[in-house]
Amino acid sequence: MRVLHAVTLHSPSHAFGGPVRVALNLAGGLRARGHEARLLALGEGFPDPWPTSVEGVPAKLFPARRILPLGFSGMTSPALLASAGRLVRDADVVHVHLARDLVTLPVALAALRAGKPLVLQTHGMVDPSGKLLAKVLDAVAVRRLLRGADAVLYLTPHEREALDAVVGGPLAGAVRLVNGTPAQAERPAPAGPPRILYSARLQARKRPVDFVDAAPAVLAVHPQAHFVVAGPDEGELGAVRVRVSELGLEGRFTVPGALSTAEVQAELRRAHVYVLPSVDEPFPMSVLEALSVGVPTVVTHSNGLASDIASAGAGRAVTPGPAGVAAAVLDLLDPGTNAKAGAAARELAAAAFSMDAVLDTLLSVYGKVLR
Template sequence: MRVLHAVTLHSPTHAFGGPVRVALNLSKGLRARGHEAALVALGEGFDEPWPIDVEGVPARLYPARRLLPLGFSGMTSPALLARAGRLVRDADVVHVHLARDLVTLPVALAALRAGKPLVLQTHGMVDPSGKLLAKVLDAVAVRRLLRGAGAVLYLTPHEREALDAVVGGAGLTNTVRLVNGVPAQEERPALQGPPRVLYSARLQARKRPVDFVRAAALVRERHPDAEYVVAGPDEGEAGAVRHEVDALRLADRTTVPGALTSAQVLEELRRAHVYVLPSVEEPFPMSVLEAMAVGVPVVVTHSNGLARDIAAAGAGRAVEPGPEGVAAAVLELLDEKANQEASAAARELAAGSYSMDAVLDTLLDVYGRITGA
């Protein structure tokens, strides 16, 4: 089966975050099962010559052009727009990681016009919005695509309700729940040295990296030798993070390395005692799944889509937003016995509920149903 995955942007800094990771994981899993999976996206930040594959997945990357000052929504490529019809022509399934942008919407519309089996996966990026641009795009394209797709994949009941609200009326009848999967990883080695606490996500306001730094100052009172890493591409909060690090006199214990490659993230996870993502309204973060796959206990807030499973399995802690709750959870998990128990539970949860094999089984059933295969 030939599957084309379309996502908004791929860059060396992983600026677009989880949807690209999901698209790559699914593509690699499909290829391991003998299918032909490829990726199409905008590209940004690459040296010449541009890559023709990403982590072994054939890729067509088009130089990003920023037409409007609207973040990812204002980016596109005239060449990609002109070739959208040809891009979908040879695919048996077009799988679009849909956002309200000028990349995934045109590719999905081209697939719909060509009569190609279409799967949409929105990753929580399509929800009710009062913004004028969102209303226009919903009226022109988004509702049509959601209704016309062979399947619309959602992560959580909350996301399903949001999609129904965008469509209106009786809602959607073509939805399928598909969780994010994480490839199996070797367990982190026995930890040595001072405690090491990791944040690895985009530095943006919703992710609350400043809360991480403030929590670190509270943890320091009991673990003055602890080390902290605040990694990720800057989306407006890097200056605030560095200011807080200096103000709280944490500079000698804190590293702010910027964006990391996938290999570097894995290296950091294998050294970490605890992984912290203090963000709010986080649908289904891949970074948390990746941490658990390595056996790193995690701290998330209650609004995280994984919070209930993490708490039930004992794979970490779910807390109220804010540095105090985060710090208390980190301190609990720095206890050696508690850390070992949570580490084992995290590995078990990742390998059981969020294994790539289970996700691919569900996805291939969806592909088979909409193609008649």
């Protein structure tokens, strides 16, 4: 089976975050099972020659052109748009990681026009919005695509409700598909001074400054602890650096910027605790990756994985803000608690979020849309 996975942007800094990680994990898993899966996306920041594959997945990347000052929504490629019809016709199934942008919407529309089996996966990126651009795109394309797709994949009941609200009624063809993560080798037993990791986009909703503000309470108990704030900047890097400086903690923080996949894995294997203090986070891949390595994880109650983590004992779910984060980190730095939570984290990742289980569900969806 030939499957085309279309996502907005791939870059060395992983600026687009989770949807690209999900697309690569799914495409790689499909290829491991003998299917021909490919990636289609804009590209940005690559040195010449541009890659023709990403992590073993054949990829067609088109240079991104920013035509509107709207972040990812304002990026496109005339060459990609001109090629979309041919690319979707070459696929048996077109799987679009849909956002309100000028890449995934045109590709999905091309698949709909060509009569190709179309699977949409929205990653929490399509929800009711009062913004003018969102209203225009919903009227022109989004509702038509959600109603016309053969299947729409959602992560959580909250996302399903949001999609129903966008289309104005119950969405036909909706299927729940959780994110999965490939199995990873277990991290070594933590050694040395505590190392606490944040590895995600530096964006206001993800609250990296809360991570910084939690540090003094942790350092009061563990004065040699070290904190890592890693990820591409989306507006909060300056605030992070200013707050670290205001607290006089330059020697206790490392801010390395965007990390490669291999570098993220290396940091996870050194971490005692992983923290993602974001609010309204649908289903973060960075948390799944931490769990798969066996790193106890701190999230807020509005995180889509909070109840799973809390009930499994794989970390802690807290009220947003530095105080809750600090208390949870201190709890998880107890060696016995850390070891127990780390084992629970790996067990949770393997039992509930394995790629094998996700791929079984996805291939069932593909089989139905092909029929």
